[in-house]
Amino acid sequence: MAVPFIVQPRGRPRRAADGRAESPHRDDQAARADLGPLAPYLADGGVTDLFVNGTAGLFVDRGSGPEREASWRASEREVRDLATALIARGGRHIDEATPCVDVRLTGGLRVHAVLPPVSSGGTALSIRIPRLAHADLAGLCRGGTFAAEVRDWLIEVVRARRNVLVTGAAGTGKTTLLAAMLSHAPANERIVTIEDVAELRIAHPHHIALEVRQPNLEGVGEIGLARLVRESLRMRPDRIVVGECRGEEVRELLTALNTGHDGGAGTLHASGLDDVPARLEALGALAGMDDHAVARQVESAIAFVLHLKRDRAGQRRLARVGRFRESGQRLGIEEVEPWR
Structure with missing residues (x-):
């Protein structure tokens, strides 16, 4: 059928009272x-x-x-x-x-x-189209993403301020899981999230969202992820979250997580848990870090890796949990089940 046109531009998206974009259910x-x-x-x-x-x-x-x-x-x-x-x-x-x-x-x-x-x-x-924008860990558990004992462990990870890296392919639910976890952070903590395109919507009263600015028509004015991570350190955050590590910003994130900013997190595209060390080494190279530096920084900064998968039926699940280890001055990873 023919497409009914034309849609007139309407400027920036409407925003709710808290400054975040309104959900399709609310508007x-x-x-x-x-x-x-x-x-x-x-x-x-x-x-x-x-x-x-x-x-x-x-x-x-x-x-x-x-x-x-x-x-x-x-x-x-x-x-x-x-x-x-x-x-x-x-x-x-x-x-x-x-x-x-x-x-x-x-x-x-x-x-x-x-x-x-x-x-x-x-x-x-x-x-x-975000369908689980306000999903919580209980809802994800009911939906089969993980078992009840894993849900309880994830809540403890957040409350204990452990740094985590959520990995998986596109569309596996990395942003959804991370937002659900961060909603369990204490209300008196200040969460600053940094993303290329702001997607993290967290049920938390003190959430500051920073979004990359693209260059204008003259090719100037760009503000990238790496700079936003540095700027976030000046905002007295209790938790720093990078929505997707894809370049040199991994250096700033690791530096922040290694200098007292506990309870932070990031997401990373990776096909499998065993591929995560190589992905981080590649990103570290973009930031001028050698493999040994990446291994030392990552092992001390990240407590757990949460790897998500999506099966052919569309079911998203927490497939594996890993912990980094240094192996011959290179970054390695081992699967763990810390909730047992």
Whole structure:
């Protein structure tokens, strides 16, 4: 079917009284306005991701992988107009000079767009719909992510101010688990989170969210993750959290966690628990750290690694828990079950 156009840009997403983006459940009308012709999929509680692949069509993930929507029809011009409008709603601009843009919309909706010729098959849109934005550990336990004894242990990890690294592939629930854990931090603690695109929504009264600023049309004004981690140290945080370590900011995070900032956390993309040391060594190299320095810093900074997986049926679960160890001046890891 034809796509009903055009969605008019609306500026920055609406915000709740606490300054955070409102959820689709609290402001469903605004969220639907954000998605425009894709709004009907917001009402489907099973949809977690939407992918528009130019004129090749729309693919919808309802938990078991993307499936093509046979009824969807849109020209390249219509898809590009939709991408432009969605990015504008997030307060940014996309064109030939800036063909790849990532924004956050109402309720945590995350939109990534790529224009041709970078996307050779036409304008590509990837939209993530947060369905467990306010999930707690009890809810995740009921949903099968982990057993009750593991839930109790995770709460103890937070209350004991142990530093953790949450790992897994894209869409495994890293952000959801981390937000659920941090909601158990004492109310008198100050949590500062640093993310490329702010997605962590924590049920906590003292949460400060810092978000990367992209360069403007003249290519200036960028504020990256590494600088935000350094800035957060001046904000007297009780807990520092980096939403996704992907570059040199890993050095600043490890430095912070090794200098008295306990109870911190980060997330990291990794295929398996055994792959985490190599990923950290690679990120450390980007920050000018050799393997021995990475091993010493990580082993003393991170108490536990929580690795998540998502099976073919869409079930997300805490698959393995690890603890770092130094092995011949290189970083190693061993699986543990500390709740037993």
